[in-house]
Amino acid sequence: MTEEKVLIKARKLKKYFPIAKKVNLKAVEDVTFNIYEGEKFGVVGESGCGKSTLGRVILQLYPQTSGSCVYHGKSIQELNPKYIQNEINKLKEYQTKATKFYQDSLQIDAKYEELMAQKAQLDSEGNANDAKKYDKISKQTAKLAFDSKELKKNASRQLREGSRTVGSLICCANIEEIQSLFTKAEEEVKAAHECLNQYYALKNKYDENEVNIHHIKTVDNDIAELKAKEKLNEEEEYQLADLEDIKKKVAALNIDSLNKENAELKPKLEALEEEINKHHEVEMSYRDKAFEYRGKNILPITERTSDPEYLAKLDENYETGINLNKLTKSEMRTIRRDMQMIFQDPAASLDPRQSIGKAIEEVFEINTNMPKRVRKEKTMELLTKVGLKREHYYSYPHALSGGQKQRVGIARAIALDPSFIVLDEAVSALDVSVQAQILQLLEDLSKEKHLTYFFITHDLGVVKHFCDRIMVMYLGNVCELAPSKELFAHRLHPYTESLLDSVPRLTIRKDRKDSGDVLQGEVPSAINPPSGCPFHTRCKKCMDICKAEKPKYIEARPNHFVACHLYDHKEGA
Amino acid sequence: MEKVLDIQNLHATFTIQKKDYEVLHDISFSINRNETVCVVGESGCGKSVTTLCIMQLLPNNGKIQSGKIVLDGTDLTQVNRKEIRKYRGKKMGMIFQEPMTALNPLLTIGYQMRESIMLHRGLKKKEANELAISYLQKVGIANPESRLKQYPFQLSGGLRQRILIAMVLSVQPDLLIADEPTTALDVTIQKQVLTLLNDLKKDMNAGILFITHDLGVVAEIADRVVVLYAGRKVEEGTTEQIFKNPKHPYTIGLMNAVPNVDLDEFEIRPIPGTFPNITEDIPGCRFNPRCPRAHECPLCVKEAPETVEVEPGHLVACHLAK
Numbered sequence: 001m002t003e004e005k006v007l008i009k010a011r012k013l014k015k016y017f018p019i020a021k022k023v024n025l026k027a028v029e030d031v032t033f034n035i036y037e038g039e040k041f042g043v044v045g046e047s048g049c050g051k052s053t054l055g056r057v058i059l060q061l062y063p064q065t066s067g068s069c070v071y072h073g074k075s076i077q078e079l080n081p082k083y084i085q086n087e088i089n090k091l092k093e094y095q096t097k098a099t100k101f102y103q104d105s106l107q108i109d110a111k112y113e114e115l116m117a118q119k120a121q122l123d124s125e126g127n128a129n130d131a132k133k134y135d136k137i138s139k140q141t142a143k144l145a146f147d148s149k150e151l152k153k154n155a156s157r158q159l160r161e162g163s164r165t166v167g168s169l170i171c172c173a174n175i176e177e178i179q180s181l182f183t184k185a186e187e188e189v190k191a192a193h194e195c196l197n198q199y200y201a202l203k204n205k206y207d208e209n210e211v212n213i214h215h216i217k218t219v220d221n222d223i224a225e226l227k228a229k230e231k232l233n234e235e236e237e238y239q240l241a242d243l244e245d246i247k248k249k250v251a252a253l254n255i256d257s258l259n260k261e262n263a264e265l266k267p268k269l270e271a272l273e274e275e276i277n278k279h280h281e282v283e284m285s286y287r288d289k290a291f292e293y294r295g296k297n298i299l300p301i302t303e304r305t306s307d308p309e310y311l312a313k314l315d316e317n318y319e320t321g322i323n324l325n326k327l328t329k330s331e332m333r334t335i336r337r338d339m340q341m342i343f344q345d346p347a348a349s350l351d352p353r354q355s356i357g358k359a360i361e362e363v364f365e366i367n368t369n370m371p372k373r374v375r376k377e378k379t380m381e382l383l384t385k386v387g388l389k390r391e392h393y394y395s396y397p398h399a400l401s402g403g404q405k406q407r408v409g410i411a412r413a414i415a416l417d418p419s420f421i422v423l424d425e426a427v428s429a430l431d432v433s434v435q436a437q438i439l440q441l442l443e444d445l446s447k448e449k450h451l452t453y454f455f456i457t458h459d460l461g462v463v464k465h466f467c468d469r470i471m472v473m474y475l476g477n478v479c480e481l482a483p484s485k486e487l488f489a490h491r492l493h494p495y496t497e498s499l500l501d502s503v504p505r506l507t508i509r510k511d512r513k514d515s516g517d518v519l520q521g522e523v524p525s526a527i528n529p530p531s532g533c534p535f536h537t538r539c540k541k542c543m544d545i546c547k548a549e550k551p552k553y554i555e556a557r558p559n560h561f562v563a564c565h566l567y568d569h570k571e572g573a
Numbered sequence: 574m575e576k577v578l579d580i581q582n583l584h585a586t587f588t589i590q591k592k593d594y595e596v597l598h599d600i601s602f603s604i605n606r607n608e609t610v611c612v613v614g615e616s617g618c619g620k621s622v623t624t625l626c627i628m629q630l631l632p633n634n635g636k637i638q639s640g641k642i643v644l645d646g647t648d649l650t651q652v653n654r655k656e657i658r659k660y661r662g663k664k665m666g667m668i669f670q671e672p673m674t675a676l677n678p679l680l681t682i683g684y685q686m687r688e689s690i691m692l693h694r695g696l697k698k699k700e701a702n703e704l705a706i707s708y709l710q711k712v713g714i715a716n717p718e719s720r721l722k723q724y725p726f727q728l729s730g731g732l733r734q735r736i737l738i739a740m741v742l743s744v745q746p747d748l749l750i751a752d753e754p755t756t757a758l759d760v761t762i763q764k765q766v767l768t769l770l771n772d773l774k775k776d777m778n779a780g781i782l783f784i785t786h787d788l789g790v791v792a793e794i795a796d797r798v799v800v801l802y803a804g805r806k807v808e809e810g811t812t813e814q815i816f817k818n819p820k821h822p823y824t825i826g827l828m829n830a831v832p833n834v835d836l837d838e839f840e841i842r843p844i845p846g847t848f849p850n851i852t853e854d855i856p857g858c859r860f861n862p863r864c865p866r867a868h869e870c871p872l873c874v875k876e877a878p879e880t881v882e883v884e885p886g887h888l889v890a891c892h893l894a895k
Contacts, residue, residue, distance in 0.1 A: 046759040046762075047759055401847055401848065403847065404847070431786055431848075432615075432786065432827060432831050433826065433827060433844040433848075434615070434843070434848075435830070435843075436829075436842065437844075439841050439843075440841050443841065459832070460760070461832035461833060464832065464834055465836075465839040466841075488834070488837075498761065501764070502761045502763065503760055503789065503834050504760075504764075504787060504788075504789025504790045504793050505792060505793075505833075505834070506788055506789055506816065506833055506835075507792060508792050508817075518761075518765055519764070522731060522762065
């Protein structure tokens with residue numbers, strides 16, 4: 001694989017659903033992955049493995065419990081999120097807090113040492129009468145050790161939070177200066193954002209004029225074409241009425257004046273584009289200036305800050321994208337135009353009393369300020385794009401088959417030219433032949449529009465041939481993550497293997513070569529997940545260590561990640 | 574071999590807005606004892622209507638126009654509504670797609686199992702209880718005594734489906750109708766249920782009619798396969814004949830549409846077009862608008878093809894098969 005641009009970076013994503021006091025359903029547990037731009041990323045697992053929850057957490061339809069999910073598909077200028085300035089203002093606070101926590105922990109450490117010395121003394125004296133005192137000291141030391149650990153954790157947590165905005169600069173002594181540099185950069189972002197808004201407003205006007213020009217040229221022809229037909233069906237009649245309507249409206253417009261207006265708009269648009277670029281350059285220069293301090297004047301905040309490796313790790317935390325978790329609700333709504341979702345049941349995601357056209361047009365009505373006619377034209381274009389007819393604009397969901405309804409769902413998802421789509425079992429409810437049609441449509445769209453898919457399914461056959469990379473999940477945990485060919489050629493995790501064995505094959509029974517083993521039992525509850533490896537209760541190759549310890553997530557083969565104890569020995573050897 | 578079920582020239586219609594539309598056209602096939610027959614097709618092809626015809630459970634606007642459904646020597650189409658209740662459940666049992674809706678949420682598993690055993694086999698409560706336990710053991714349920722006291726919501730989907738199977742089998746029917754019993758289950762659980770059905774087949778002494786749209790499941794469980802398209806039987810044969818030597822373009826298209834996990838390279842090749850509505854009138858072969866080979870033969874658009882036997886037991890309704 002070539003170096004690709006990361007679109008979504010998820011780090012230790014966690015989602016717990018509270019069920020009762022102190023009882024959580026651990027739906028997604030510490031999931032870490034990257035999704036690259038233009039990739040079809042498949043997620044497989046049984047029901048209840050957290051794949052749907054994960055998809056929704058990415059879209060922030062469920063707030064995550066912890067971890068981060070950073071989106072790189074949109075520049076910060078375009079969105080201008082508020083949280084960044086807040087974070088910049090907090091930098092100093094993070095630093096002082098981290099220092100304070102660490103100093104406190106050092107004090108506690110000193111006390112701990114003192115008590116340990118006392119304890120050692122008691123030990124050596126062997127005074128049996130002091131059992132009570134001895135116990136007391138033991139308890140105290142245990143508490144101190146715990147407190148110190150927590151404080152140290154808190155200190156590094158503060159640094160980690162800070163490093164999201166400025167990387168390792170959070171440890172620099174001249175944090176105020178860095179703060180002001182970043183604030184200046186942020187101001188440029190704001191200015192660029194405003195220019196962008198102006199740009200879009202003018203662009204809309206420009207586009208509308210273009211559509212009008214197009215209509216003036218074609219409307220007569222279209223009407224004549226329809227009128228030439230012998231018999232019109234109901235939908236065509238609607239279409240005709242619409243065209244007449246358009247004709248009336250454009251009659252008042254003059255094609256020359258429209259052309260002239262657009263000719264005037266064009267240089268304005270270009271000027272704005274230039275201004276945006278300029279702001280961006282200035283912004284980058286501020287950032288570059290700030291980053292010149294990288295590795296200089298490092299404060300000894302914790303014992304680790306002198307370690308260059310730790311600093312590199314902090315630098316890695318530096319977010320160039322948008323941290324979805326920190327956005328306000330309205331900001332998230334704007335960004336959701338870029339990140340869409342297609343659901344499993346196409347019938348349930350359409351309003352039975354709303355026509356198909358209205359259902360799609362609503363997307364434009366809410367998210368853009370396109371005039372009505374432009375919206376309608378766009379909707380009809382979309383319908384043809386997803387393999388429906390323009391007349392379907394006037395039909396209602398009941399008149400469509402399951403496959404056609406799913407096409408409407410797709411049209412609605414791609415209406416705003418998103419870059420990322422979560423497909424939650426989008427083809428599972430369809431018949432095989434229709435399923436193949438929809439898969440083909442999705443494939444074509446992804447090539448044409450350079451879409452990135454997060455494809456959730458339980459069907460291994462579909463992911464194998466549709467997705468580029470596959471992640472296998474079990475009970476909220478990632479078992480295995482690999483490019484699809486690699487995964488099927490070398491399945492490492494026993495769960496992947498049993499899942500694959502369970503898939504019904506197109507070869508008849510007596511020609512089968514597989515072991516015939518059936519995965520016994522059922523998925524345990526996520527409220528009380530099994531200790532150690534979550535799969536150990538059903539695993540054929542379960543060892544003692546599996547019950548005790550959670551396996552680490554390692555790269556067992558190039559680009560092939562697995563979380564299973566069978567493979568950490570190999571790595572150690 | 575003894576025929577458990579024999580369907581001969583079955584025609585069924587649905588009345589929609591005072592007009593009759595044919596949903597099943599000349600369907601014939603039979604099931605032998607200890608044999609599993611799979612009926613495959615897209616949704617709307619008439620596979621569920623076939624089971625409803627057998628159970629005599631067609632909705633009010635549906636009607637069997639002609640044909641015979643012979644179960645164990647009796648033609649079910651001639652049995653009146655009161656009498657048919659003696660056949661349902663006792664001679665033919667049905668397993669549905671959604672195990673949750675097939676069980677009453679207010680009654681324990683034990684009550685529901687005992688009810689059918691006591692009704693159809695005339696046993697006392699105590700005996701019925703013992704029988705229920707023995708059948709739960711047969712379908713691989715651990716500690717059946719405690720399961721009998723549980724309610725459906727306490728059980729997982731796979732367990733519920735096992736219980737339904739046990740419930741149907743405990744009456745010892747001659748015919749077991751399974752309407753997409755594994756579609757709502759996870760692949761791993763599906764495999765468990767299919768393996769169970771295959772294991773039970775030997776000592777069940779019944780015929781199984783298995784409805785599914787998943788060809789992978791067919792390969793797993795069927796002895797013989799019937800492929801339906803838009804209310805017509807397009808192909809019938811043993812599993813081996815259908816999978817190794819499919820003749821009808823529709824069967825071939827269905828097989829190509831399934832993304833096969835065993836293949837390294839696979840190109841998605843859908844059947845073009847959409848499934849016809851029953852109200853649509855298509856002259857000639859019903860499949861011709863979507864058929865990739867329709868242009869090879871002028872008859873396809875004019876005449877409905879006759880069923881021909883291409884090899885013993887392998888029937889195809891296609892002009893090109895001759």
